[in-house]
Amino acid sequence: MSDSAQAQTASNVPEYSVTELSLRLKRSIEETFGWVRVRGEISGFKRAASGHLYFSLKDADSVLDGVCWKGSAARLGIRPEDGMEVICSGKLTSYPGRSKYQMVVERMELAGLGALMALLEQRRQKLAAEGLFAQERKKPLPYLPRVIGVVTSPTGAVIRDILHRLEDRFPTHVIVWPVLVQGEGAAEQVARAIRGFNTLAGDGPVPRPDLLIVARGGGSLEDLMAFNEEAVVRAAAESAIPLISAVGHETDTTLIDFASDRRAPTPTAAAEMAVPVRLDLIGDVGSLDDRLRRAMLRLAREKRHNLDALARGLRGPREQLEMARQRFDDLSERLKAGLKVGLQVQRGRLDTQIAKLRPTLLKREVADYRRRLAEADARLLRALRQRQADAAQRLAQPAKLLESLSYRNVLARGFAVVYGADGRALKQVTGLQPGDAISIEMQDGRRAARIDGDGDAPAPVKSPRRAAPAAVPRKPVKQGELF
Template identity: 55%
Template sequence: MSDPFDNDNSGRLLAEERDGDNAPALSVSELSASLKRMVETNFGHVRLRGEISGYKRAASGHVYLTLKDENACIDAVIWKGPASQIPFRPEDGIEVIATGRLTTYPGRSKYQIVIERLELAGEGALMMLLERLKAKLGAEGLFDPARKVPLPFLPRVIGVVTSPTGAVIRDILHRLEDRCPTRVIVWPVLVQGEGAAAQVAAAVNGFDLLPDGGPVPRPDLVIVARGGGSIEDLWAFNEEAVVRAVAGCSIPIISAVGHETDTTLCDYAADVRAPTPTAAAEIAVPVRADLIAHLGQQRLRMIRAANRYRERGAERLQALARLLPKPAQLLDPQRQRTDELGERLRRGLAHRLSDARGELARAGGALRPVLLTHRIARDRDRLERLWRLAQSLHPDKPLSRGYAKVEKRGGGVVTTAAEARAAGALTLHFGDGAIDARVERAGGKAYDPAKTEQPKLL
């Protein structure tokens, strides 16, 4: 019978890795991180339709809420930046379409949607088409606030894209004339119906393609304008071609389509949206009279400020001059300090001289003549002993005792008979002088190295 505790399903007190086990234990943090990566990878961009519940704006500016329908709910967060750009005021019970990304919150083991854009959920096929197109273009960044550029303060040339026969162009021209006369170039287009979108897009692109310094002046600002109407009447300004042209134009654009309550995708793509065409003219240019008056006021303020600054500076200078001490008052303490230091210097020099004299007297006492005499005598005896030793070790000293030093004629001491035979001619040094000698064999004949007879030294 097998051991009931010896199987893979039995309970173990200690966990251990086994051969073939391809599922190692994960930490809670590792599992949370893996889930977070999987969720964010697969749901990096989602759009949810739901009802707002539990809406709450934190003190930091972030918004926390829940999106729900009849069967489920999901927590959501809108960070401060996107929350400040919501075009309406969110409330509980409002049905919205939220665009964002899914992520996880490991601290509470839950997932949530980070909302980047929150929109009202309209009804009807037309509104659904509008929302889908808006989401598509928005996802491409055409409505991104970072793409928008500021309007010129005082444009020299303004281009207007609108119908040349409607009341819109007259309202714009009259308002510009009243505020600040400016050169206007009108690009006539259809503003509704078939072909209107293509004409509006072509006009915006045409203004953008005008070169600087060409025969037709390039506008500093473009106004796209149309009067009010139904959503069907304004639909040309929701077309993708128009929105892309407005978003891609390098010239700042004001969108003035419809009345205050009308909103088109062109408004989102433009740099500035005006509630009406007349308001667009007011936004485009300042009031010339106000500018002149403002400049006059600024000039007077500048003169008064300069005079006031000069007067106050003179007053401060006089006040400071009264507070400044006299030069004598500044120098008197330093003079006194100099006198004190001079006295201390003289006393210090005298004290130092006295110390030096004492040191000299002590050193002089150690240099008595008798001590020097004894040391000189001791050193003389030692030197004489060393000299006698050196003389006894002199190589010529044995010569006085009957020895001779043998050298070659060319120089060099000879110490062996073989060296003498090889040299032939020698110099012998005695105690009283030196004589030259020649190596010969017995019988008075010169020594022949080839002979084997032994020479004798004479």
């Protein structure tokens, strides 16, 4: 065909704008498929704030987008969820804004559990029977981990949310093990990362984490399938390091959530579970420190008060010794008087009994009683004297010790005690003024004296006097003051 013929043919084909072509396709689809029934498994279900429902219907090979408007959603007899196999009735239409076709659902019937959900339930029951989800296997989370290991994608918003939350609450050393979180090979990488963290040595170049966080953002059931794989679940259950699972949003549930030690509804919530708030800890420690200080001060005051009270009730050794001596003397006198009175009473009773007896028959017995009484009297007197001697010796030892510690022994060696006008002993010359009255105690007594001078000038040295002749009478010399 020549160029002129091709140009003539092209000019006969009608020309459409994109919008015109999209609208014609929309009318064509709606006229051809005005009412259809489609069976499939719900996936990616989402309820918008407007009340509309958005989801996908899928089978083994294909996926069909579906939407149920708010009015129709209120009339549905079931509550749609991911994994449910349903039969939807409605019409097909297209969405020109994205060049996609979709089904507008008017009715929905339950057709049974989807194949995917049935598979997950079967896997969950199998792993639960092995004890991987048992509560006694759960490990407590460390209160303040020094190192936190995070298994997630390094490019998503999840790791930024975790790091930002940790920085706000309690800055901590974080080690990220980058993995795929969906698609082929994601499950193997997540399981390898969990086991890799557990094989790190405590003293190696890479520190071993005290806590693990396995995190991923929200998504459809298919997007989260990597965390439902048996390899990931077994790795989480075998982890010796406490593990927090933070996969998906709050409504999403995966099998790793059952095997982990703690499940977080979101990655941000996992960071909040991992560490406390540093400012709160500082405030608590400061409050406890203040309480401890106040308690110690109160205890010290109470102990000092008790000590002062006990000190006031104590007596000096001299007073205690004097009281003991006085008590001993009193008891000695009372004992002597009591013994004499007792002997007289017993002797009187004995004489009375002897007078009643016939002398001829009981003379020998009376003599024997008298002898025994005299011996007992002698033994009693000897025991009394020995007891008095022992008591006197026991008292003599503290008296000697008290006498050896007395300050009068110091006076005997040439020292003296200076008393002020108020009768208290002076320890230093500070505060004494010329003319102040004092008293000086030496070995043989006490004499009054008065301060003369300021004490800075040395005392004059007197030259020895010659002895006066015996024939010349000498006037008595008055002794000067000591100071």
